Every structure is written in structure tokens, then in C-alpha cells.
Amino acid sequence: MLHRLRQEATWLNLLLLSGLVGLMVVLVMPLYSLFVRSLYNRRGEFVGLDNYLSYLTSGGITGSAWNSFWVAIVSMLIVVTFAFAAAYALSRTKIAGKGLVRLLLTLPILAPSLLPAISLIYLFGNQGILKHWLMGASIYGPIGIILGSVFWTFPHALMILLTALSQADARQYEAAQSLKASPWRTFWTVTIPSARYGLVSAAFVVFTLVITDFGVAKVIGGNFNVLATDIYRNVIGQQRFEMGAVIGVILLLPAILAFAADRWVQKKQAAALSARSVPYQPKDSLKTKILGFGLLTPSIFFILLVIGMAVYASFLTYWPYNRSFTLNNYDFVRFDPAGWTPYFNSLKMATMTMVIGTLMIFVNAWLVERCPQPKWLRNLYQLLALLPMAVPGLVLGLAYIFFFNHPQNPLNNLYGGLLLMAICSLVHFYSVAHLTSVTALKQLDPEFEAVGDSLKSSRTGLFARLTLPLSLPAILDVALYLFVNAMTTVSAVVFIYGHNSRLASIMIMSLEEAGGTAAAAALSVIIMLTCAAAKILHSLLMMLVNAKHNAWKGKVQTSQEKSSTAKSRKLAWLWRKAPANQGA
């Protein structure tokens, strides 16, 4: 028996090792093949750091780097403030229609990034219907980039902050109340500190997303240069891959710094969590309802404004001179012979990303979190899992050409196919999916495994019968996240699609460039609706899972009352009962 378990432990180590090797192949080796290029000149001669020096001294860098930095900081401050307000309203007040509000607030993540750019031009551009709101300032430049970035990064921050705020400990609020602290003081001394980790994480995520994105900046950035558009200019404008690689490496730095800061804060936070916390119940008073409504209004208004404008634009004959209603923009064959084919390619690719990605990311997260692994293996895997967040999509896509289209690469027949695009997308969005899985797995009581071991049951058995069912909500979250992002991504896949694997998001970009703005808006709306449908399906599945979990937890509590208080016995019971319940 013991022998079998020891064998299993070796086997689990090997499994994580293979996960690590997998990440090496799809992430580290492509990036390395690109990085090497930054050390060579265009003729293929080794020049050391000359490319870096010439970029740093060309003067553009101080401009672009500083621009990228301050735009990312300002976007971050705005997003974190409004997302926190919205998350607070959703978790700490009793307002009606929370489900609908949450769906509305997630809409930006469901839309391609070109949608806010098109919308903002129609809203605040030269012909914009709300142009006067900018009081003479131009939307082309930092204002446009910030507004566009705020729009599409908002749901990312909201998700993190909702999690952070939903873990409140009611006992702290009771203490504050008995000490007669004002609500304002309670907010600053209890609410904010308890959400500290979420705030830092949200800030880090928004900062990194903004600094690595080029979609919004390309369309609406005007003369305002940022690092991501510098990459575009060098790679697409001048085919200077070595300079693209240089800027890609430079872009990694702020992202890695932000990442290090985030890890540091997370370490401090870990000790503050307590198993004895009592869930906080929001008060049901008119006052808190008004507060909640007030906190949500600005975010909902902005999101509906931007999306509403895009939907409106998709039905117009010719903006702004012929505003008569038409459905022609949805008849994509008029603009591109491929018609709806790219849309179905996107569906296929996104489904592949979701299935492969969820499986790979969750199993690896489980191996790292819930199984005995050598320390170096664990740390190395965690580092690699978080690296993709710092890599701009354009850099990843370029790296994929150099690596996967190499004549000596045995995998080179994957190039140009949907499978490689799915792999590229899942790598591009790996980090957040990994973090979500890890967070969920950390929340399970560590004594599960201890009890499992004392009962001489295998880890894989425990995984299938307990960990997996209990983690279903997180798994559904990861699946949805991968699906919607794969539906909307452009930057990473624009280099690696083939003649029969063009995606809807790429078609949107070429439509927009060729002046088919209304059709681009229409296809964006279609993608957004598809993702919204996926989101609704996700919510339904979530309700089903939660209902089962609650029924199960109810039984656990009754048994707890009857049995002795020994925790291990309770867990043992849970462990034996769990599979039976899952079948029901």
C-alpha cells in the first residue's frame, strides 16, 4: 500500500515536470528565440547590446517609456477607484438586480478591444455626439488611450476586488461598532486593510494590461507614442524584428517589477486570513441602497455609453453623413468574401483554447498546490506560469513564428493551424487562469490531504472525488475566461493564422483599416453577444453547482453536530460521503 503511494508521488512529480516542460516549449523557447534576435543586427551579425543602446539613445525611448508609464498609472488609478466602488456596492449593500448589474459590468471583457476605440471616436471625435464634454481637448492621444484602457480593463479589476471584498470578517465590523467608530473610520480601518491584497493585485493587473496593449493605442493614440506602438512601428512598419525584440524585452521590466511587488504583498497578507472568520452580511437599509446605487452609476453609465454607441454605429449607413438605419453591416459577405467563416473559426479556436487550457492549467495548479513537489520544481513552475502576463501579445506572436516555423522544429506543421493559435492564446492568458485556479485550491482545507494520507488513499483519488468537484466554480471561471479572451484576442494571433484559420477578431481589424468601420462595429457586437451568451451559460452552470454544494454543506453541518468535534473525523466523513453526493 505504502509502496503504491510512494510510486504515485514520483508519478505526480513527473506529471508536474511534464507540465513544466510543456510551458518551456510553448512559452520559454519561443521567447528565447526572439530574445536572441535582439542581440543581432539585421544582417544576422552578433552586436551584443548595440540594439538596446541605439533604441535608448534614439530619444524616442524616453518619450515612449514615460508615456507608457504615466498612461498606465493614470488608467490604473481610475480603474481601481471605480472598480472598488462597484465591488463595494455589489458586496456590501443590498441592491436589487445584482446579477444583471454584474453582467453589465463584465461586458467590456466580452468585446474586442477595437470596439471601445471605434466607439470613443464616434462619441468624442471630431464628429462626436458628446465632443463638447472634452472641452476642446482631443480624443486622439492620451485621453483616448486612457478612456479605452479604462473601459476594457475595468472587469479584470472588478473580478479581483469582488473576491477581495467578499471575504470580509463580520467580527471586525462588530468590534468597530462597539468601539463607536464612524462608518468612514470603519471603512478606512477595517474595509480597506482587509481588501489590501485585492487592491494591490488589481492595480498590478491593470497596469500590466495597459502597458502591454497596442490595440487601443494604435487606433486612437494619434501622435502619442507608447512602447507597444513602438513595437508595431518597428515590426510592421519597418520589419525590424530585432528592434521589436528589444522593446519587448524592455516592456518585460516594468511588468516584472509590478509582479515582484504583488508577490511581496501577497506574502504579507497570507497570515492575516483566519479560519474563524464570520461572513459579513450587508445591512438592508434605504441608506445603503442609495449608497450602492450611487457607487455603481458612474461605471454602468460609462460602459453602457461606449457599448451603446458601438451598437448604434453598427446600424448606420455611413457615419456621420448618412445616419439612416440599415442591417447591411451585418451582412459580412458584402465587405469580405470570407463572410461568416472567420466567426466560426473563432468559435472553434476559442473552444479549443478553453478545453485544452482549463485542463492543463487546473491540473498543473493542483499538482503545484495540493501535491508534494520538490521546492525548485514548484517555484520554477509558478514563475513560468506568471511570466505570460508580462509578455505583450505582439511579442508572443512574433516569437511563435520564429520558433514554430523554424525548419528544424518538429512541431512546424502546426504553424498556420487553429491548434497552434489556440495554444498561443492559452499561453497569452495563462497567468490569470493559473492565479484563479491556485486561489481556489488554496481555499480548500489543507487537512483534506492529511486525512486522505492517513486513510491511505491516493492523491489522484482525492482529486477526482473531492478536489475537482469542490473546485468546479473556479474551473468554470477559468473556462469562461479563456473562451472570451480567445474570442476577442488579436495581437498574438495576427502573425500565425493561415489561409483557412483567419479569425473574426483579425477580420475586424482589416475591416476597420479599410474604412468598413460600421461592419467592424457590427462584427464586434456579434462577438460580444456570443461571449455574453457564454457568460449566461456559465452563470446557469454556476447556480447548479452552488445549489449542489449548498445541499452538501448542509449535510456536513448536521453530521458535525452529531459527531465528535474532532476535525479529522469530520473530514474523514466528508471524504467518504463526498463521492456519493456528487453522483446525486
Next chain:
Amino acid sequence: MNLKALSALSLAAVAGFAAAQTELTVYTAIESDDLAKYAARFNQDHPEIKINWVRDSTGVITARLMAEKDRPQADVIWGLAASSLMILDAEDMLLPYAPVGYEELSPQFRDSSNPPSWTGMNAWMAAICFNTIEAQKHGLTAPTSWQDLTKPEYKGHIVMPNPASSGTGYLDVTSWLQMFGEEGGWEFMDALHDNIKNYTHSGSRPCVNAAQGEAVIGISFAFRGAQEKQRGAPIDLIFPSEGLGWDMEATAIVKGTSKLEAAQTLVNWTVTRQANELYNEGYAIVAMPGVAKPVQYFPENAAELLIDNDFAFAATQRDRILGEWQRRYEGKETR
């Protein structure tokens, strides 16, 4: 029908089917909505070859071809800027081939090397898209020359592509340097810079901006302007009197293709009269003399307006010119 005839027929059918299996991967920057038409016309004469298009903007397609250098995916390039093909040729990525009927093409559409690495199809040229409704609002008169664009009245109304991002933008810059001389060219651009509202990353954008009233004047290319006008934009196409920078769309076979015979069949077809008539549906100037008929919104004397473009100058001086341009204008606010 006797058995023999039947089997002959089915053999022919099988042969036809087998031949239809020849698939060519063709990289292109031709407008997406034209691709089906191009393939269909070719297939009228050659149903045995199926074209699989990979289409993107000129910059993306050029970057992809370069990045795929070690293991090319394309068999043929049909419809990419000649200046891009020259870059690929410098990297030794093209297979020289003189298509049947090559000698009959106008000299400026022929590559100087023998056999040629690429073959020109049609010319596309710079143009100004001028929004008449917005001009009226601001009380602006239509410019007729490049130098007109430096007049103070146009300040903040002009959009042009960034030459470091866009081939169209680079074409404009090199044409000004050729027309006005090195010194005069930069002086002109200094003055133009003061009137620029913003530079864009795409060469189409300035015209689209003008068409949608985001700017009054967009420095772009004629084809895009004609297309926007067709869609109902209130714009006029202006062809400045000093002359127009131009480039051509061209065809080439990619070195390393495993389907050389089919690739040659396609390239042979791209210089035929049918092909040139096809190009003429969207472009005023095509490679085969005597084919071109006037195209709507294009001037009838289009050919006379083109400058004597020195492609070698544009190709060899690229780093220097772009460096100078970026030093002078990039990220700098207009005065």
C-alpha cells in the same frame, strides 16, 4: 454511350479532380472584398488551380513573409507593393521568373534584373482626400498642390500616415524628397508638420478620417479615396499638381515553393490582358499598355501625374530618411 467512352469520361473526371487538388498559398495585400473576384477570374482560365489567400495589410504581410524566411509558407505573392518585394528580393527570398508576355508590359512595371524577381501589375498613387462638408464649415478652399498644404489656414486639419509605420506614408516622404530636392523636401515637411492634426499608423486611415469628418484633409492613396467616395463619403480626390508619389502592386514567386509549375501558371496569367483588365477595374494605370480605361474618380491623365519614382533611392536610403523624419517630427507637438 459505350463502355469505352464512359471510362474515358470518368478518367477525365478523375484527372480533372486530381488537377483541382493543386492548391497555391497566395499572400496578398489586395482589398479583401476584391479577392473572390481575382480568384474567380483566374479560375475561369485555370480551374485546376485553387488559390488559398492569406490577406493582410501591406505591413503585416511583409513582416510575416520576412519572419517566415527560413520556412516560407507562401507559394506566390500576388498584389503586394513592389517596394516590399524589393526588400524580400534583397533577402534572396524570391525566385526570378519572366512570365510569358513579360516583354509586352510597360518598362516601368518591369524589374531591372534578368530574369526579373517580380512583375508589376498596376500602379497605386498618392492622393489627397478632401472633405467638402467639413471644409465648408471651416471656410477652407480646396488645395491643388502639395505646397498649398503648408498654408496657415489648414492648421490642425491635415492627417497623414507616419512613414515609420506605413508604406503609404514613406511613399509620400520619398516623393517629396525627389520632387523638391533633399533640402526643399525637408523644408516642405517642416511647414507641413505645423499643420498636421496627427499622424496615423495605417495608410488608409487618413482618408477614412477625412471621409468620416474626423479631419478635413487626409493624405492617403487614390484607391482608398475612390472606395470611400463610392460608399457615400462627401470627399473629393485631389491629385496635387507637382506630381504624385506612386508604387506598384506586383507579383512574385516565393523561393522554395514545392508547386513551381502551378505558381508559374498563376504568374503567367497575372500578365495577361484579362488580368490587366481586371486590375483596371480598380486602378487607373496598369502594366499592359493600351488596356487602361478611365476609372471613376481618377484623373484621365493619371499616368502623366506620376513622378519618375526612383525605387532604389527609396529602398537604400530608408533607414536614413526614417531616422531623420523621426528625429524631426516624432512625438513632437505641432507648433
